[in-house]
Amino acid sequence: MLRLPKFQVAAPDSVAEAVALLEQHGEDALVIAGGTDLVPNMKHELFTPELVVSLANIRKLRGIKQAEEGGLTIGAMSTLSDVAASEQVRDGAPALAQAASLVAGPQLRQMGTLGGNVMLDTRCQWYNQTYFWRDALGFCLKKDGTLCHVVAGGNKCVAAASNDTAPALMTLAATLVFEGTGGQREIPIHELFLADGIYNKKVRGEILTAVRIPALAPGHRGAYGKLRERGSIDFPLFGVAARLDVAADETVAYASLAAVALQARPVLLKRSAESLLGLRPGTRDFERGVDEAAELAYRQCRPLDNVPGDSDWRHEMVPVYVRRTLLAALEGSGPVHHV
Amino acid sequence: MAARDNHGTDAPWKEGFQVVGRAHPKIDGLAKATGQAIYTDDIQLPGMLHVKMLRSPHPHARIIEIDVHQALELEGVHAVLTGADLPKKYGVIPWTPDENALATEKVRFTGDEVCAIAAIDEDTANAALKLLEVKYEQLHAFLDPFDALERSEPQIHDEIRGKEVRGNVSKNVKLEFGDVEAGLEAADAVVDDNYFFHGTTHTAIEPHCAVAQYSPHGVLTVWSSTQITHYVQRALAHVLEIPEAKIRVIQPCLGGAFGGKSDPFALEFVVAKLAMITGRPVKCLWTREEVFYAHRGRHPMHLHYRTGARKDGRLTAVDAKILIDGGSYSSFGLITTYYSGQLLTGPYDFPAYRFDSTRVFTNKPPCGPKRGHGSVQPRFAFEVQLDQIAEKLGIDPIELRRKNFQGEHTETVNGQRITSNGFLRCLDEVERASSWKERRVKLPRGRGLGVAGSMYISGTNYAVYPNAMPQAGVQLQLDRSGLVTVFTGGNDIGQGSNSVARIIVAEELGLDPEDVRVVAADTDLCPVDLGAYSSRVTFMVGNALIDACRKVRKQIVQAVAEDWGVPTARVWMGLGEVFDLEDRERTLSTREAFHLTEERFDTLGATGSYNTPELGGDYRGGTIGASPAYSFTAHVVEVDVDEETGRITVENCWIAHDCGRALNPMLVAGQMEGSAYMGIAEALLESHDVNRFGLHAGPSLLDYRIPTSVDTPELHALIVESLDPEGPYGAKEAGEGPLHPSVPAISNAVFDACGIRLKQLPFTPGAVLTALRAKTGEPAPVRA
Ligand SMILES: Cc1cc2nc3c(=O)[nH]c(=O)nc-3n(C[C@H](O)[C@H](O)[C@H](O)COP(=O)(O)OP(=O)(O)OC[C@H]3O[C@@H](n4cnc5c(N)ncnc54)[C@H](O)[C@@H]3O)c2cc1C
Ligand code: SF4
Secondary structure, eight states: OOOOOOOEEEOOSSHHHHHHHHHHHGGGEEEESSOTTHHHHHHTTSOOOSEEEEOTTOGGGOOEEEOTTSSEEEETTOBHHHHHHOHHHHHHOHHHHHHHHTSSOHHHHHHOBHHHHHTOOOBOTTTSSOHHHHHHHTOBTTBBOSOOSSSTTOOSOOOBOOOTHHHHHHHTTOEEEEEETTEEEEEEGGGTBOSOSSSOBSOOSOEEEEEEEOOOOTTEEEEEEEEOSSSSSOOOSEEEEEEEEEOTTSSEEEEEEEEESSSSSOEEOHHHHHTTTTOOTTSHHHHHHHHHHHHHHHHHOOOOTTSSSOHHHHHHHHHHHHHHHHHHHHHTOOOBOOO | OOGGGOOOSSOSSTTOOSSTTSOOOOTTHHHHHTTOOOBGGGOOOTTOEEEEEEEOSSSSEEEEEEEOHHHHHSTTEEEEEEGGGSOOOBOSSTTOOOBOSSOSSEEOSTTOEEEEEEESSHHHHHHHHTTOEEEEEEOOOOOSHHHHHHOOSSOSOSEETTEEOOTTEEEEEEEEESOHHHHHHHOSEEEEEEEEEOOBOOOOSSOOEEEEEEOTTSOEEEEEOOSOHHHHHHHHHHHHTOOGGGEEEEOOBOOOOTTTTOSOOHHHHHHHHHHHHHSSOEEEEOOHHHHHHHOOOBOOEEEEEEEEEOTTSOEEEEEEEEEEEOOSSOTTHHHHHHHHHHTTSOSBOOSOEEEEEEEEOOSSSOOOOOSSTTTHHHHHHHHHHHHHHHHHHTOOHHHHHHHTBOOSSEEOTTSOEEOOOOHHHHHHHHHHHTTHHHHTTTSOTTEEEEEEEEEEESSOSOOSSOOOSOSEEEEEEEOTTSOEEEEEOOOOSSSOHHHHHHHHHHHHHTOOGGGEEEEESBTTTSOOBOOSOTTOHHHHHHHHHHHHHHHHHHHHHHHHHHHHTSOGGGEEEETTEEEETTEEEEEEEHHHHHHHHHHHHSSOEEEEEEOOOSOSOSSTTTTTTOOSOEEEEEEEEEEEEOTTTOOEEEEEEEEEEEOBSOSSHHHHHHHHHHHHHHHHHHHHTOOOOBOTTSSBSOOSTTTSOOOOGGGOOEEEEEEEOOOOSSSGGGBOOOSSGGGTTHHHHHHHHHHHHHSOOOOBSSOOHHHHHHHHHHHHTOOOOOOO
């Protein structure tokens, strides 16, 4: 078995203590939630923190609540299996429940948290490997090296955002509540991510305490589609969340599409989603709109050889999954998954 | 063949079988399920040191210098080994010793072992690894077998056992039987095509592990997760240059092997040497990544076949040319090269056959035996080619296979003796169970059925080191408590051979199976058996057990008969009791019978053995692939092809397998399902490959994709029993044969579903889409 490097663990029971520890130790400290991403990464010596600050004892980070002003507040430490199984989430954020249900496999969802999923490190076939392997390769830009093996001559890391819940949360216009030593702040999820595979988030050293999902429009429809090789365990080769708000007049009043496993950040497929606005499901125009959305997504999404697998096939699957996920959202079915 | 080797197919007692033929749980099932089973890594000895290995970061390089000083100085480090400490070359096949426990002059693949460090714990050993300094001179790395074939410089191996290696050719075998050209001339249809089988590996869930202890009297004990204890003992003696009698090898409970634990491995030599140097017990447990480097998995093969057939479907000739990518060492490669041709000559009869197989060295993890060793790849190519012939001639694929059935008690074109052969019944079974006739043409587009057949050996009469001693030996001890203990060198690797031993002994001596215990795979305690490979254990150890049981049975029956004053024919033993057949009131417990017998004959026990008859064709290599009995299999696979995503889903796999007699149908069905699972996985998901840097593409269970339970189709095991005249009660093998047809059957089903022929493995969705486009002439999408 691979060994973990040595480290200290602190398990404070308040967020205030946790953020104080993070500030005190700076770069030498990391947060651990379920550990399903951090622990393997530490075994691969991608991270070698001296102090690991566990959030396990902070009660208030758990739980899924209906917010007073409508919508949901999901504690960052809620497990993915809880999120996937929650009636409130299935009703109030169907795409999120579906995405959570397809993360990794059942054991990992039992440990892995929603907060950890939002804050997941980017992934790359040249990076998520053991120290020996990376050393034999000569390392890469993201960690310990100077070259990128995905984009020849590239000087920017394009490791892939691979968190399934991120696109779902983006279509739901979720906001994230962070707490640091300076207090709390709330930012929209699409503002969190940066196009830098080395660290793809704007926030550092703060703790994500909750995810807020606004109340849904009455005609909200949402679904998640995930492309992967096996029916369980595997990270996405492509993931897409779809949202359609069907107004009282039965036309699409709002549409949103977001995709993951392409580049360093999850991407909103704005133009693609716009092609559905004002269309009435069940009509030829809507069918054409779906085809157009799929085609525009195909043009916007360019899978790279960052994650393992055949990137040409992944590219070909973009319109297929966009189309299927839109239709699943409309029907109230989903997730779109091959098993 | 001696009388002791042949026991017929009947039950030992008149009333029929009491134990055999019924479902019995595995002897170690509960221990495994409850966590009590002791695996090698569970062994903790006082003062034990832990070993970590430094591996080559280059695919091909010369070692210029190794500096171990800093590592040795680290506190907690007890010893550092380099190749110079273990200079003797070894190899599982005595003709091709080309491995060193640790590299001596060169490294031949990324991951090749270079140094080993023993320290007080794993972390200290790991820390010390980073202090080792090795200077390399990098050499051209051969990652492509065609490159290795064409280019002879730099050679990966210069000489093996004093013989110069030709370029990078590891082995070439050319054999021809009958007149192939004339056969092809006479054919009405000839199919000429190329196929490719990619590399795959075993992925046993237990990683390799070894523990060694060296006693003050110079006795070396090695516990190892091996599937061949006897060869490990021999290899240790050879490399360490100590007598075999000073070495004890024990295989604890094993977490799967599938052929991947057949070779002697670096870790066994290293822990032994380090135990001898330090005087402390030493353990080495490989990481999953290291297991991928140890590999010995399925050889990638580039296969070219030409097959001719007459209008009526009868085959006239088969011509094969195969390039085998061997990876960096020989391993079992000599045999692989023979097997790639020798094992194709059933269940079909063809009058002329030629094969020309070449194995080359490349700078990749060494290939070796994986379930269905050497024959899964050619079987794939040939069974797809048979389907192409059926298509060309307009014959139903099952019918075509029936027409060419070789029959029972016959000889193959390459001189192998075929005894029992239930292949026709296998075809009948899968045809019936899949509703082939009713459904095949009527399935909607995207759904299809495909068939394939195969044959495999039940052990071989080629022992890797030539000798005339028995291939399997067993010993029985009958205790006054009524317990019978079996001592067998056979390795239970999860396939259930100890459970088979138990039921055979229970059957022969009329015992409750619970009163039979099995001590296996301990070279100090057990007579030699050649180990768990080529599906030989049930057949050979089974026969040896019957041999031993009959010796003691004779004594027991005689003692009881004398005591009762009745003829021996009236004594009957079954399920723990001994009866007088003519006076049912008269009974004894088996325990009491043992007492009577011990009084009459002294301490009870017996040995038993098995050896194969003289087999094989009368030509060089003719004994390789010669088996005392062959198993036969047919599969029908039902697939669903999503023509938009290219994804193939196997909906059903019907597996009909002729295993001779099913001694324990539950275990046979388990082997059949497990085999089909593995074959389907190789076809659709798994790929053991190195990338452009010569690095393993993803040495982890995340990136090397074996199917999960949700990826596993419905598997229907249909047992066919042909009763082999020489197998124990007629049994043959069930562990490897049932893998073969799954791969070609999928390709053939995809053809039925949507008209494309998949000839290159693995059948990825991308490849399916490409083939679909090629068929319709639609251009590939351009990346805008
Ligand atoms: C075999 C395998 C398969 C997987 N497959 C998938 C998959 O298909 N899809 C997918 O999305 N993920 C997958 N994962 C990754 C992982 O299991 C999930 O993303 C999970 O949600 C991570 O949550 P966690 O609580 O375990 O995070 P951790 O490992 O504890 O943390 C992950 C990262 O987030 C940071 N972090 C965690 N919580 C907080 C917080 N509250 N505030 C600030 N920072 C925080 C940590 O410092 C760390 O950098 C897989 C993992 C494995 C091992
Ligand atoms: S994209 Fe991959 S190879 Fe390139 S720098 Fe990032 S992690 Fe390294």
